[in-house]
Amino acid sequence: MPLLLGALVLLTHLPSFLRPFWSPDEGYLATQARMLAHGGTLYVDVVDRKPPVLPWLYEGSFWLFGSDSLWPLRVLAVGAHVVTALLLASVAQRRWGGRAGVVAGVCYVLLSIGLAPEDTQAATFEVFMLPATAAAFWLADRRRWAGAGVATAAAAMVKQTGGAMLLPLLWMLYRSGGKRIQGLLRLLLGCTLPVLALALLTGPKNFLFWVVSGSGDYAALDGAWLTALGRAAGNAGILAAAGLGLVLAIGRAPRASLREDSDLWLWLGGSALGVVTGLHFFGHYYLQLVPPLALLGTAALLRLGPHWTRGALAWTAAASVVFLVLGLVAPTKDVDRVRAVAAAIDARTTPQQSVLIWGMHPEIYWLADRTPASRYLTAGLLTNFAGGRDGKGVGVDRGMAGAWTVFERELRERPPQLVVDDSRGAPYAPDHIAPLRSLLAQHYRKVGTVGGAVLYQLSS
Helix, strand or coil: CHHHHHHHHHHHCHHHHCCCCCCHHHHHHHHHHHHHHCCCCECCCECCCCCCHHHHHHHHHHHHHCCCCCHHHHHHHHHHHHHHHHHHHHHHHHHHCHHHHHHHHHHHHHHCCCCCHHHHCCCCHHHHHHHHHHHHHHHHHCCCHHHHHHHHHHHHCCCHHHHHHHHHHHHHHHHHCCCHHHHHHHHHHHHHHHHHHHHHHHCHHHHHHHHHHCCCCCCCCCCCHHHHHHHHHHHHHHHHHHCHHHHHHHHHCCCHHHHHCHHHHHHHHHHHHHHHCCCCCCHHHHHHHHHHHHHHHHHHHHHHCHHHHHHHHHHHHHHHHHHHHHHHHCCCHHHHHHHHHHHHHHHHCCCCCEEEEECCCCHHHHHHCCEECCCCCCHHHHHCCCCCCCHHHCCHHHCCCCHHHHHHHHHHHCCCCEEEECCCCCCCCHHHCHHHHHHHHHHEEEEEEECCEEEEEECC
16 A cells, blocks of 8 residues: 555656746745755744744755755655555554555545645645644544644644644544543643744744744735635635545435544544634645545545445546646746746845845745845735735734834845845835835835846945
8 A cells, every 4th residue: 555655646746846846835945944054043033934843844955955956845745645645544444444544545645636736736834734633643543642742743833733633632532531631641741842842942932923923914814805715715616626526425424424433523623724724725725624534535435335435536536637737737937937037136146145035935035046135035024915915904014023123124234235026016015115115215226127026236
């Protein structure tokens, strides 16, 4: 089974190796990793609203293999999917027999590309969170509560929503009988001690702000609720269509299965809460639904019989072929655009000079191999732009607490040689942001445009 699932994962994620990056999240992580490798400190002069594990993983990969390519991260992402599939197969085999393991593993792998290619082929947070969530369930299924807690902490320290695994784990602990208090203590200690260790390692105050409390305005729908609701329905529909056979089987399964599989339903429910958290409903958020959906679907198919199983697997396989082809032929217009911007930056600056990219594409820093002039790698952190917001929820006063004070100090102390306005008419364009508009007017001159981005060179 490991060889089968490994080969299937490699085939379905072949598109991930065919372009330098798939999403701005990869660009953000790659730029962070370079900053960390050059002496930066996480949550001090290298910041993001995410836990520390994945930036450190990128940094370690760059240290071993160099920072010019994300291929090593792609390989690790393939490995993450293989581990997740094997853990789910083991759970299914333990509960429903040998054939169930194959069905669950295959269903997971096929569904793991059942969204837009930029959401499933990128080596980002959800992909690396999934093995830890599956491990937490696998360990809890064997009443290894301390290990399940550690795995939950690992998931949460890749992305905060991984902590939702506590919901099914607590229910499994309650149903297990026996020494519940002892099990609860082991689970909670296993979950909290690693998090506390990372908080102490990175600085408790900074950790609390960036990982827990600093995203209040981001998790709001001001100026974007129609976009968010449309995205929520669209991505849910895409995933449901990809796994339609499993969804229909779950709907037709005997009512008794709701009681028998209550822990799986709670896993699915907790994952759904993770999708809702942040209220942006990006496609990659939905990846955390795939493991419990694969197990619930497997249970339902086995209860409904071989005819249902063959039909559901055939549908899911056909859908995965469609998504695989979409990944292989996906247009590279956006990649080509940011490459052109990066080339223009490279031509107008030296490696020793810093650059400010005012936009939402931090991969430009990585492609140009230039030092960011600020710890804030996107305009979103300074203006709260995200998720298709219009001007209502965007502005200087909506940025992260204290961000503009720090940002303006950074630019005074080390003025960037080049400012790249990559806003392209968005609500955070310099015309709408008085401090940046003033900075450009006083100290910079326009020297060109490329790919819709406007370049400003330091003049004083």
